[in-house]
Amino acid sequence: MSDHNESSGDVDIAANLATIQHNIDEAAAAVNRQSADITLVCVSKTHDAAHVRGALEAGRRVFGENRVQEAAEKWPGLKQDFSDVELHLIGPLQSNKAREAMRLFDVIETLDRPKLARTFARLRDETGHCPELYIQINIGQEPQKAGIDPADADAFIRECIEDLALPITGLMCIPPVDEEPAPHFALLGKIADRHGLKVRSMGMSGDYECAIRMGATHVRVGTAIFGHRAYNIGENA
Template structure:
Protein backbone atom coordinates (compact mmCIF):
# COMPACT_ATOMS: atom_id res chain seq x y z
CA UNK A 1 0.00 0.00 0.00
CA UNK A 2 1.33 3.43 -0.87
CA UNK A 3 2.02 6.31 1.49
CA UNK A 4 -0.69 8.34 -0.24
CA UNK A 5 -3.24 5.56 0.28
CA UNK A 6 -2.45 5.38 4.01
CA UNK A 7 -2.73 9.16 4.29
CA UNK A 8 -6.06 9.12 2.47
CA UNK A 9 -7.41 6.45 4.84
CA UNK A 10 -6.32 8.51 7.86
CA UNK A 11 -8.01 11.59 6.45
CA UNK A 12 -11.19 9.62 5.76
CA UNK A 13 -11.20 8.28 9.33
CA UNK A 14 -10.76 11.81 10.66
CA UNK A 15 -13.63 13.05 8.51
CA UNK A 16 -15.94 10.24 9.66
CA UNK A 17 -15.06 11.00 13.29
CA UNK A 18 -15.80 14.69 12.86
CA UNK A 19 -12.17 15.61 13.41
CA UNK A 20 -10.05 18.16 11.57
CA UNK A 21 -8.64 16.45 8.49
CA UNK A 22 -4.85 16.32 8.66
CA UNK A 23 -4.48 16.66 12.43
CA UNK A 24 -3.31 13.07 13.01
CA UNK A 25 0.42 12.64 12.58
CA UNK A 26 1.53 9.58 10.62
CA UNK A 27 4.73 8.02 11.96
CA UNK A 28 6.31 5.79 9.30
CA UNK A 29 7.86 2.96 11.31
CA UNK A 30 11.15 2.27 9.58
CA UNK A 31 12.70 -0.19 12.03
CA UNK A 32 14.69 -2.93 10.29
CA UNK A 33 13.69 -1.61 6.88
CA UNK A 34 16.34 -1.44 4.13
CA UNK A 35 17.72 2.03 3.54
CA UNK A 36 16.42 1.96 -0.04
CA UNK A 37 12.82 1.60 1.14
CA UNK A 38 13.25 4.38 3.71
CA UNK A 39 14.76 6.64 1.05
CA UNK A 40 11.74 6.05 -1.20
CA UNK A 41 9.39 7.29 1.52
CA UNK A 42 11.64 10.28 2.19
CA UNK A 43 11.70 11.07 -1.51
CA UNK A 44 7.89 10.95 -1.52
CA UNK A 45 8.01 13.84 0.94
CA UNK A 46 7.29 12.15 4.26
CA UNK A 47 9.31 13.51 7.18
CA UNK A 48 8.17 11.71 10.36
CA UNK A 49 9.63 8.29 11.15
CA UNK A 50 9.75 5.84 14.03
CA UNK A 51 12.47 3.50 15.25
CA UNK A 52 12.54 0.87 17.98
CA UNK A 53 16.23 0.81 18.84
CA UNK A 54 18.68 3.57 19.64
CA UNK A 55 21.60 1.78 17.97
CA UNK A 56 19.78 1.23 14.67
CA UNK A 57 18.55 4.82 14.57
CA UNK A 58 22.04 6.15 15.31
CA UNK A 59 23.40 4.29 12.31
CA UNK A 60 20.63 5.37 9.97
CA UNK A 61 19.26 8.84 10.64
CA UNK A 62 22.21 11.22 10.86
CA UNK A 63 22.99 10.43 7.23
CA UNK A 64 19.38 10.69 6.08
CA UNK A 65 18.95 14.00 7.91
CA UNK A 66 22.05 15.36 6.21
CA UNK A 67 20.68 14.26 2.85
CA UNK A 68 16.99 15.15 3.22
CA UNK A 69 17.01 17.97 5.74
CA UNK A 70 14.39 18.40 8.44
CA UNK A 71 13.24 14.94 9.53
CA UNK A 72 11.58 14.09 12.87
CA UNK A 73 12.56 10.72 14.34
CA UNK A 74 10.49 9.15 17.14
CA UNK A 75 11.67 6.39 19.49
CA UNK A 76 8.86 3.85 19.79
CA UNK A 77 10.62 0.92 21.46
CA UNK A 78 11.81 0.37 25.03
CA UNK A 79 14.60 2.64 26.24
CA UNK A 80 17.35 1.36 28.51
CA UNK A 81 18.61 3.89 31.01
CA UNK A 82 22.19 3.45 29.77
CA UNK A 83 21.05 4.55 26.29
CA UNK A 84 19.09 7.57 27.52
CA UNK A 85 21.82 10.14 26.89
CA UNK A 86 22.25 9.01 23.30
CA UNK A 87 18.48 8.89 22.80
CA UNK A 88 17.98 12.44 24.04
CA UNK A 89 20.45 13.68 21.46
CA UNK A 90 19.07 11.56 18.64
CA UNK A 91 15.27 11.58 18.87
CA UNK A 92 12.73 14.36 18.57
CA UNK A 93 10.08 12.45 20.51
CA UNK A 94 10.25 9.43 22.86
CA UNK A 95 7.07 7.36 23.16
CA UNK A 96 8.24 4.80 25.73
CA UNK A 97 8.78 6.53 29.08
CA UNK A 98 7.59 3.74 31.33
CA UNK A 99 9.23 3.71 34.78
CA UNK A 100 10.49 6.03 37.52
CA UNK A 101 14.15 5.09 37.08
CA UNK A 102 14.07 6.09 33.43
CA UNK A 103 12.16 9.29 34.21
CA UNK A 104 14.76 10.27 36.79
CA UNK A 105 17.59 9.56 34.35
CA UNK A 106 15.96 11.58 31.56
CA UNK A 107 15.26 14.46 33.95
CA UNK A 108 18.89 14.54 35.08
CA UNK A 109 20.19 14.44 31.51
CA UNK A 110 17.75 17.15 30.44
CA UNK A 111 19.17 19.38 33.16
CA UNK A 112 22.71 18.59 32.05
CA UNK A 113 22.11 19.12 28.35
CA UNK A 114 19.55 21.89 28.53
CA UNK A 115 17.05 20.07 26.31
CA UNK A 116 14.70 17.11 26.17
CA UNK A 117 12.56 15.48 23.48
CA UNK A 118 8.81 15.51 23.91
CA UNK A 119 7.76 12.47 25.93
CA UNK A 120 4.85 10.05 25.84
CA UNK A 121 4.24 7.78 28.81
CA UNK A 122 3.71 4.19 27.72
CA UNK A 123 0.73 2.59 29.44
CA UNK A 124 0.32 -1.17 29.70
CA UNK A 125 -3.43 -1.04 29.11
CA UNK A 126 -3.71 -4.82 28.98
CA UNK A 127 -1.56 -5.22 32.10
CA UNK A 128 0.44 -7.89 30.30
CA UNK A 129 3.37 -9.11 32.41
CA UNK A 130 5.69 -9.47 29.41
CA UNK A 131 5.03 -5.96 28.10
CA UNK A 132 6.57 -2.64 29.11
CA UNK A 133 4.44 0.23 30.30
CA UNK A 134 3.00 1.83 33.40
CA UNK A 135 0.18 -0.17 35.00
CA UNK A 136 -3.28 1.38 35.04
CA UNK A 137 -3.35 2.06 38.76
CA UNK A 138 -0.01 3.87 38.55
CA UNK A 139 -0.69 6.21 35.61
CA UNK A 140 -1.96 9.26 37.50
CA UNK A 141 0.83 9.12 40.05
CA UNK A 142 3.52 8.65 37.40
CA UNK A 143 2.24 11.59 35.34
CA UNK A 144 2.40 13.78 38.45
CA UNK A 145 5.92 12.59 39.29
CA UNK A 146 7.13 13.33 35.75
CA UNK A 147 5.59 16.78 35.81
CA UNK A 148 7.22 17.46 39.16
CA UNK A 149 10.55 16.75 37.42
CA UNK A 150 9.66 19.29 34.70
CA UNK A 151 9.65 16.59 32.03
CA UNK A 152 7.82 17.58 28.82
CA UNK A 153 5.03 15.00 28.97
CA UNK A 154 2.79 15.49 25.93
CA UNK A 155 0.65 12.36 26.00
CA UNK A 156 0.17 8.64 26.52
CA UNK A 157 1.04 5.65 24.32
CA UNK A 158 -0.24 2.07 24.26
CA UNK A 159 0.17 -1.19 22.37
CA UNK A 160 -3.02 -3.25 22.88
CA UNK A 161 -2.86 -7.02 23.42
CA UNK A 162 -2.93 -8.70 20.04
CA UNK A 163 -5.86 -10.97 20.94
CA UNK A 164 -8.16 -8.21 22.21
CA UNK A 165 -10.25 -5.57 20.47
CA UNK A 166 -7.91 -2.59 20.20
CA UNK A 167 -10.69 -0.01 20.31
CA UNK A 168 -11.31 -0.84 23.98
CA UNK A 169 -7.70 -0.01 24.77
CA UNK A 170 -7.71 3.14 22.63
CA UNK A 171 -10.80 4.40 24.45
CA UNK A 172 -9.21 3.61 27.81
CA UNK A 173 -6.02 5.45 26.89
CA UNK A 174 -8.03 8.48 25.76
CA UNK A 175 -9.89 8.50 29.10
CA UNK A 176 -6.62 8.31 31.07
CA UNK A 177 -5.09 11.11 29.01
CA UNK A 178 -8.12 13.39 29.42
CA UNK A 179 -8.15 12.77 33.17
CA UNK A 180 -4.55 13.96 33.34
CA UNK A 181 -4.93 16.91 31.00
CA UNK A 182 -2.86 15.36 28.24
CA UNK A 183 -3.74 15.90 24.59
CA UNK A 184 -1.34 13.45 22.92
CA UNK A 185 -2.49 9.91 22.09
CA UNK A 186 0.06 7.64 20.41
CA UNK A 187 -2.00 4.62 19.41
CA UNK A 188 -2.84 2.59 16.35
CA UNK A 189 -0.65 0.58 13.99
CA UNK A 190 -0.94 -0.90 10.50
CA UNK A 191 -3.90 -3.14 11.29
CA UNK A 192 -5.99 -0.78 13.40
CA UNK A 193 -4.97 2.84 12.79
CA UNK A 194 -8.39 3.86 11.49
CA UNK A 195 -10.03 2.73 14.72
CA UNK A 196 -7.39 4.66 16.66
CA UNK A 197 -8.07 7.82 14.64
CA UNK A 198 -11.80 7.43 15.33
CA UNK A 199 -11.02 7.46 19.05
CA UNK A 200 -8.76 10.50 18.98
CA UNK A 201 -5.25 9.32 18.11
CA UNK A 202 -2.88 12.21 17.53
CA UNK A 203 -0.08 9.91 16.35
CA UNK A 204 -0.45 6.59 14.51
CA UNK A 205 2.50 4.24 13.99
CA UNK A 206 2.37 2.51 10.61
CA UNK A 207 5.18 0.34 9.30
CA UNK A 208 4.41 -2.71 7.17
CA UNK A 209 1.43 -1.07 5.45
CA UNK A 210 3.83 1.58 4.10
CA UNK A 211 7.09 -0.28 3.63
CA UNK A 212 5.94 -3.86 3.16
CA UNK A 213 7.01 -6.74 5.35
CA UNK A 214 10.43 -6.42 6.96
CA UNK A 215 13.17 -8.64 5.55
CA UNK A 216 13.78 -11.81 7.53
CA UNK A 217 16.76 -11.47 9.81
CA UNK A 218 19.41 -14.13 9.37
Protein backbone atom coordinates in the same frame (compact mmCIF):
# COMPACT_ATOMS: atom_id res chain seq x y z
CA MET B 1 6.54 -12.83 7.49
CA SER B 2 9.34 -12.84 4.96
CA ASP B 3 12.87 -13.78 5.90
CA HIS B 4 14.43 -10.87 4.07
CA ASN B 5 13.66 -7.22 3.55
CA GLU B 6 11.91 -6.66 0.29
CA SER B 7 13.91 -4.24 -1.80
CA SER B 8 12.42 -0.83 -2.42
CA GLY B 9 11.69 -2.02 -5.95
CA ASP B 10 9.36 -4.72 -4.64
CA VAL B 11 7.15 -2.31 -2.71
CA ASP B 12 5.45 0.80 -4.10
CA ILE B 13 6.00 2.97 -1.04
CA ALA B 14 4.43 6.08 -2.57
CA ALA B 15 1.28 4.14 -3.49
CA ASN B 16 1.11 2.56 -0.04
CA LEU B 17 1.40 5.98 1.57
CA ALA B 18 -1.35 7.35 -0.66
CA THR B 19 -3.65 4.49 0.36
CA ILE B 20 -2.90 5.01 4.04
CA GLN B 21 -3.49 8.74 3.78
CA HIS B 22 -6.83 8.06 2.09
CA ASN B 23 -7.76 5.73 4.94
CA ILE B 24 -6.69 8.33 7.51
CA ASP B 25 -8.78 10.98 5.76
CA GLU B 26 -11.87 8.74 5.75
CA ALA B 27 -11.47 7.60 9.36
CA ALA B 28 -11.09 11.21 10.49
CA ALA B 29 -14.08 12.41 8.47
CA ALA B 30 -16.24 9.65 9.97
CA VAL B 31 -15.87 11.27 13.40
CA ASN B 32 -15.76 14.89 12.22
CA ARG B 33 -12.02 15.25 12.75
CA GLN B 34 -9.50 16.99 10.52
CA SER B 35 -6.97 14.56 9.05
CA ALA B 36 -4.36 17.33 9.27
CA ASP B 37 -4.51 16.85 13.05
CA ILE B 38 -3.32 13.24 12.73
CA THR B 39 0.39 12.50 12.36
CA LEU B 40 1.49 9.41 10.47
CA VAL B 41 4.65 8.04 12.07
CA CYS B 42 6.34 5.95 9.37
CA VAL B 43 7.89 3.04 11.23
CA SER B 44 11.19 2.45 9.48
CA LYS B 45 12.76 0.02 11.96
CA THR B 46 14.81 -2.72 10.25
CA HIS B 47 14.42 -1.07 6.83
CA ASP B 48 17.55 0.23 5.18
CA ALA B 49 18.18 3.81 4.16
CA ALA B 50 17.29 3.20 0.52
CA HIS B 51 13.89 1.86 1.57
CA VAL B 52 13.30 4.79 3.90
CA ARG B 53 14.30 7.28 1.25
CA GLY B 54 11.24 6.29 -0.76
CA ALA B 55 8.99 7.59 2.00
CA LEU B 56 11.08 10.72 2.41
CA GLU B 57 10.85 11.43 -1.30
CA ALA B 58 7.07 10.96 -1.04
CA GLY B 59 7.04 13.87 1.39
CA ARG B 60 6.93 12.09 4.74
CA ARG B 61 8.97 13.57 7.55
CA VAL B 62 7.96 11.76 10.77
CA PHE B 63 9.61 8.39 11.34
CA GLY B 64 9.78 5.83 14.13
CA GLU B 65 12.71 3.62 15.08
CA ASN B 66 12.93 0.91 17.72
CA ARG B 67 16.65 0.83 18.43
CA VAL B 68 19.04 3.61 19.32
CA GLN B 69 21.96 1.94 17.56
CA GLU B 70 20.04 1.38 14.33
CA ALA B 71 18.88 5.00 14.28
CA ALA B 72 22.43 6.22 14.93
CA GLU B 73 23.68 4.26 11.92
CA LYS B 74 20.84 5.04 9.52
CA TRP B 75 19.65 8.59 10.06
CA PRO B 76 22.65 10.96 10.05
CA GLY B 77 23.15 10.36 6.31
CA LEU B 78 19.46 10.69 5.52
CA LYS B 79 19.20 13.90 7.55
CA GLN B 80 21.88 15.49 5.41
CA ASP B 81 19.38 15.39 2.54
CA PHE B 82 16.19 15.77 4.60
CA SER B 83 17.03 18.05 7.49
CA ASP B 84 13.43 18.55 8.64
CA VAL B 85 12.85 14.95 9.74
CA GLU B 86 11.19 14.36 13.12
CA LEU B 87 12.50 11.11 14.59
CA HIS B 88 10.55 9.15 17.22
CA LEU B 89 11.87 6.37 19.42
CA ILE B 90 9.06 3.82 19.67
CA GLY B 91 10.97 0.88 21.14
CA PRO B 92 11.98 0.07 24.71
CA LEU B 93 14.87 2.10 26.06
CA GLN B 94 17.52 0.95 28.50
CA SER B 95 18.55 3.63 30.97
CA ASN B 96 22.18 3.36 29.87
CA LYS B 97 21.15 4.33 26.32
CA ALA B 98 19.13 7.35 27.45
CA ARG B 99 21.85 9.92 26.82
CA GLU B 100 22.32 8.85 23.19
CA ALA B 101 18.56 8.56 22.68
CA MET B 102 18.05 12.10 23.94
CA ARG B 103 20.63 13.31 21.44
CA LEU B 104 19.26 11.37 18.45
CA PHE B 105 15.48 11.57 18.82
CA ASP B 106 13.07 14.49 18.70
CA VAL B 107 10.40 12.47 20.53
CA ILE B 108 10.74 9.48 22.85
CA GLU B 109 7.42 7.63 23.04
CA THR B 110 8.45 4.92 25.49
CA LEU B 111 8.94 6.47 28.92
CA ASP B 112 7.72 3.48 30.90
CA ARG B 113 9.17 3.47 34.42
CA PRO B 114 10.29 5.78 37.25
CA LYS B 115 14.00 4.97 36.88
CA LEU B 116 13.98 6.11 33.25
CA ALA B 117 12.06 9.26 34.15
CA ARG B 118 14.68 10.15 36.76
CA THR B 119 17.44 9.45 34.25
CA PHE B 120 15.85 11.81 31.74
CA ALA B 121 15.52 14.51 34.41
CA ARG B 122 19.18 14.15 35.45
CA LEU B 123 20.43 14.28 31.87
CA ARG B 124 18.15 17.23 31.11
CA ASP B 125 19.66 19.11 34.04
CA GLU B 126 23.15 18.14 32.90
CA THR B 127 22.79 18.99 29.22
CA GLY B 128 20.03 21.58 29.17
CA HIS B 129 18.15 19.52 26.59
CA CYS B 130 15.30 17.02 26.63
CA PRO B 131 13.24 15.74 23.71
CA GLU B 132 9.46 15.63 23.84
CA LEU B 133 8.31 12.63 25.89
CA TYR B 134 5.26 10.35 25.78
CA ILE B 135 4.47 7.96 28.62
CA GLN B 136 3.85 4.38 27.55
CA ILE B 137 0.82 2.82 29.24
CA ASN B 138 0.54 -0.99 29.40
CA ILE B 139 -3.09 -0.59 28.49
CA GLY B 140 -3.92 -4.30 28.47
CA GLN B 141 -1.92 -5.04 31.63
CA GLU B 142 0.11 -7.66 29.74
CA PRO B 143 3.08 -9.00 31.70
CA GLN B 144 5.26 -9.33 28.62
CA LYS B 145 4.83 -5.69 27.58
CA ALA B 146 6.51 -2.57 28.86
CA GLY B 147 4.56 0.37 30.19
CA ILE B 148 2.94 1.80 33.28
CA ASP B 149 -0.07 -0.08 34.59
CA PRO B 150 -3.26 1.98 34.06
CA ALA B 151 -3.88 1.92 37.82
CA ASP B 152 -0.50 3.56 38.40
CA ALA B 153 -0.68 5.98 35.49
CA ASP B 154 -2.09 9.03 37.27
CA ALA B 155 0.58 9.03 39.98
CA PHE B 156 3.38 8.44 37.49
CA ILE B 157 2.19 11.17 35.13
CA ARG B 158 2.00 13.62 38.03
CA GLU B 159 5.51 12.66 39.18
CA CYS B 160 6.93 13.22 35.70
CA ILE B 161 5.20 16.56 35.16
CA GLU B 162 5.07 18.10 38.63
CA ASP B 163 8.09 16.65 40.44
CA LEU B 164 10.56 16.12 37.59
CA ALA B 165 9.29 18.88 35.24
CA LEU B 166 9.73 16.64 32.22
CA PRO B 167 8.26 17.72 28.85
CA ILE B 168 5.44 15.16 28.82
CA THR B 169 3.09 15.88 25.93
CA GLY B 170 1.20 12.63 25.50
CA LEU B 171 0.64 8.93 26.04
CA MET B 172 1.38 5.86 23.94
CA CYS B 173 -0.09 2.35 24.04
CA ILE B 174 -0.08 -1.00 22.26
CA PRO B 175 -3.35 -2.88 22.80
CA PRO B 176 -3.40 -6.68 23.14
CA VAL B 177 -3.29 -8.30 19.72
CA ASP B 178 -6.16 -10.69 20.45
CA GLU B 179 -8.64 -8.15 21.83
CA GLU B 180 -10.88 -5.48 20.33
CA PRO B 181 -8.67 -2.36 20.44
CA ALA B 182 -11.38 0.30 20.80
CA PRO B 183 -11.91 -0.05 24.59
CA HIS B 184 -8.16 0.16 25.15
CA PHE B 185 -7.90 3.26 23.00
CA ALA B 186 -10.82 4.78 24.90
CA LEU B 187 -9.09 4.12 28.24
CA LEU B 188 -5.88 5.77 27.03
CA GLY B 189 -7.94 8.80 26.00
CA LYS B 190 -9.54 9.04 29.43
CA ILE B 191 -6.17 8.94 31.16
CA ALA B 192 -4.80 11.59 28.79
CA ASP B 193 -7.84 13.81 29.33
CA ARG B 194 -7.42 13.71 33.11
CA HIS B 195 -3.98 15.29 32.73
CA GLY B 196 -4.68 17.64 29.83
CA LEU B 197 -2.38 15.68 27.51
CA LYS B 198 -3.27 16.25 23.86
CA VAL B 199 -1.11 13.61 22.19
CA ARG B 200 -2.36 10.01 21.97
CA SER B 201 -0.01 7.74 20.03
CA MET B 202 -2.10 4.65 19.37
CA GLY B 203 -2.86 2.55 16.35
CA MET B 204 -0.60 0.53 14.07
CA SER B 205 -0.84 -1.10 10.64
CA GLY B 206 -3.77 -3.31 11.66
CA ASP B 207 -5.87 -0.89 13.70
CA TYR B 208 -4.92 2.71 12.89
CA GLU B 209 -8.34 3.56 11.45
CA CYS B 210 -10.04 2.43 14.67
CA ALA B 211 -7.48 4.41 16.66
CA ILE B 212 -8.26 7.57 14.68
CA ARG B 213 -11.98 7.13 15.31
CA MET B 214 -11.12 6.82 19.03
CA GLY B 215 -9.05 10.01 19.10
CA ALA B 216 -5.49 9.08 18.10
CA THR B 217 -3.29 12.04 17.20
CA HIS B 218 -0.39 9.82 16.08
CA VAL B 219 -0.55 6.44 14.35
CA ARG B 220 2.53 4.25 13.94
CA VAL B 221 2.49 2.40 10.63
CA GLY B 222 5.33 0.29 9.25
CA THR B 223 4.38 -2.90 7.43
CA ALA B 224 1.55 -1.26 5.47
CA ILE B 225 4.09 1.25 4.12
CA PHE B 226 7.33 -0.63 3.70
CA GLY B 227 6.30 -4.27 3.48
CA HIS B 228 7.41 -7.03 5.81
CA ARG B 229 10.55 -6.64 7.85
CA ALA B 230 13.57 -8.89 8.05
CA TYR B 231 12.82 -9.40 11.74
CA ASN B 232 10.49 -8.06 14.39
CA ILE B 233 11.52 -6.04 17.44
CA GLY B 234 8.65 -5.54 19.85
CA GLU B 235 5.18 -4.73 18.61
CA ASN B 236 5.15 -0.98 18.20
CA ALA B 237 4.08 -0.72 14.55
